[in-house]
Amino acid sequence: MRTVIVLACTLAGSFAAAVEPAHEAQRHPNIVYILADDLGYGDVSCYNQNAAWQTPHLDRLATEGMRFTDAHSGSSVCTPTRYGVLTGRYAWRSRLKRGVLNGTSPHLISPERLTVAKMLQQNGYQTACIGKWHLGWDWPGTDDGSQAIDYSKPVQNGPGAIGFDYHYCHSASLDMPPYVYVEDNRVTSLPDRVTENKDSKGFWRKGDTGADFTHRDVLSNFTKRAVAYIEKRASKEPPFFLYLAFPSPHTPILPTAEFQGKSGTNAYGDFVLQTDDAIGQILEAVDNAGISQNTIVMVTSDNGCSPRADYEELSRFGHDPSSGFRGHKADIFEGGHRVPFVVRWPQRVKPGTSCDATICLTDLMRTCADVIDVSLPDHAGEDSVSFLPALQEPQTTDGVRDSIIHHSINGSFAIRQGKWKLALCPGSGGWSNPTPANARKEQLPLVQLFDLEKDLAESTNVAKDHPEVVDMLIEKLRQDVERGRSTPGRRQQNHGATPFLPKGYEQAA
Structure with missing residues (x-):
């Protein structure tokens, strides 16, 4: 399967490097991990020469960094992959043996378990989680013993319990209620209505909806808050870890007016382009802050593309979200879990490189441990293998996954x-x-x-x-x-x- 990396101008990155503070070269790197939701391997144009659209910001990231061709999510669906990203452990080792959680499920990650965030926090990092959570947390119940949620009370055992100093999240997928934002364990605005959308692509289930929550604006809101976080932390010590989990291009497929019709295909293609644009805003924030040289930016997806994208309709435009691999989201076939994975780290990663080493999204934990030169205890990162050797030398066979x-x-x-x-x-x-x-x-x-x-x-x-x-x-x-x-x-x-x-x-x- 042939792939093409679209070359892009890197003047902005060069300028950022020129103004970068001298101390950036000495301290541990900032880490920005962007996890798209249901973005297919073939939806990124630098992975698919036959893509019906171009993803200029992801392509630029590949031009300025490294593109992995054999990267895999830990599962072919949302929750278990996210569990693996943050714990370095396959989710089927937990109580979740199949399927995913919903918006009111209790917490899946034990507060006692070492996570990527907690490890970095313990080693001096400021840590933040913005976006889709989908790992369960404990909603407070009403005092009358009913099943209703008391939104005025704090959420328990959320991101703050496993190592995040700051979080601003939605509980699960954007089609799962309740539809409220939670910031540092508190709902930002109480529900004032119940909403539902039965449209096949814009679909979301019936549920409580916060006064400040509009489905179509969620991606933009998370992006703006991530940009603000980067701008706030860039000039401060210590370094930061930002886990940014986009809700897109998962259902509901709701591109904003600016992107409607932009792909020349369908609403899913438009939503992919909006997701790519959001990635571009994060890259711009890092570059403009003058911290690009010593900031690791990783972008990937939690699994393959969903059939909700309408494969048949996209095929009429010559587009295959799985880029020739069999299957899609949910499947054991490659289309279910082979995902795009691009890394930029100008200080250590040679630009315009491609690596065929097999990696898994569970590998973030041990890779970060290697980056800051700490060892993991036996009870952490049980299924995590460092891909730092591959970042430094893409042709290496040392330290890469055996299976x-x-x-x-x-x-x-x-x-x-x-x-x-x-x-x-x-x-x-x-x-x-x-x-x-x-x-x-x-x-x-x-x-x-x-x-x-x-x-x-x-x-x-x-x-x-x-x-x-x-x-x-x-x-x-x-x-x-x-x-x-x-x-x-x-x-x-x-x-x-x-x-x-x-x-x-x-x-x-």
């Missing part, structure tokens, strides 16, 4: 090692055909083995031709599951049982 475990919305597993990918389910494990139910009806094989060197589209199951590879990968997965970790270190505990083989496989084998 990676994938997980679909229905709890199906796959394991990848080198060219081999073993999917332990019949069908997609998600929403694309064959769905789990249809795969069972059709009595499709319970395991699927793909040679990704020859068959990147995962079109041919070669499990019968390579039983020794199937056995080897199952044993590798078994060990990684049972040890409570996939990295070197002391054995850790999973939360409850974690079955990874498809039902009936042991008997069939």
Whole structure:
């Protein structure tokens, strides 16, 4: 699969470097981590030469930094990926074995667990979380014992409990109520109405809506607040970590008037361009603050593109959000979890580079630990591998991942090692055909083995031709599951049982 990086002018970055304070070169770097929501691998034009639109700001980031071609979310859906980003641990080790949380779910990350934010906080960083949370927090109930939320009381066990000095968030996906902003554990404006939108693309569920909450304005609001945070922290000590989780281009697909029709395709394409523009505003804030040389900016997505984007409609414009990979969001196939991942760090990363090393979004934690030269305890970052060596030398084979475990919305597993990918389910494990139910009806094989060197589209199951590879990968997965970790270190505990083989496989084998 060919990819093209669109070259862009870097005068703005050069100017920022020229005015950068001298102390920036000495201290630990600022870290800005931008997580888009449902942005497909092929939705970014520097990853897809056949894209129906251009994403100039992401392309510029790639031109000024490094583009990873084999990056993967820890899951093919929202909540478990976010858990992995912040903990360095696969979410299926927690109580969440499949699916996602909703807007009123209790907290998933224990306050006792070490997170990226808490680790950086303990090592002198100021930390902030802005955007979509979707990891559960504990809403206060009313005194009468009903299930109603008392919005006048503080939220418990949110971002502040796991290492964020400041947070301004929405509880879950933008189509899940309640629709209120929470700033440092307090709702910013009490609900004054109930809203619902049944339009297929602009869809959101019925729920309480804050007086200051308008769905179409949420992306712009989060962007403005992130820009303000960067401007505020840029001239201050210590360095900062900003975790910026955009709610887009996930449903409801609601581009603002400025972007409507801009992609020349559909509303989803327009929303992608608005998301790219928001990324551009963050880059501009970093550059204008004179801190670009020693600020790591990472941009990625929590999983593949959702079918809500309307793949059929986009195909009429020659656009494939999965860029030739099979499947989409929710699936065990590559389209479900292979994501764009771009890093800019002028002080350490050579511009215009591309890296084919396999990385996972769980790798943020150990990479940040390596950047600031601290060690993680055995009970933290159990599935996190540092990609700092790849940032410094994109062709290196030292320190990169030996294997990676994938997980679909229905709890199906796959394991990848080198060219081999073993999917332990019949069908997609998600929403694309064959769905789990249809795969069972059709009595499709319970395991699927793909040679990704020859068959990147995962079109041919070669499990019968390579039983020794199937056995080897199952044993590798078994060990990684049972040890409570996939990295070197002391054995850790999973939360409850974690079955990874498809039902009936042991008997069939």
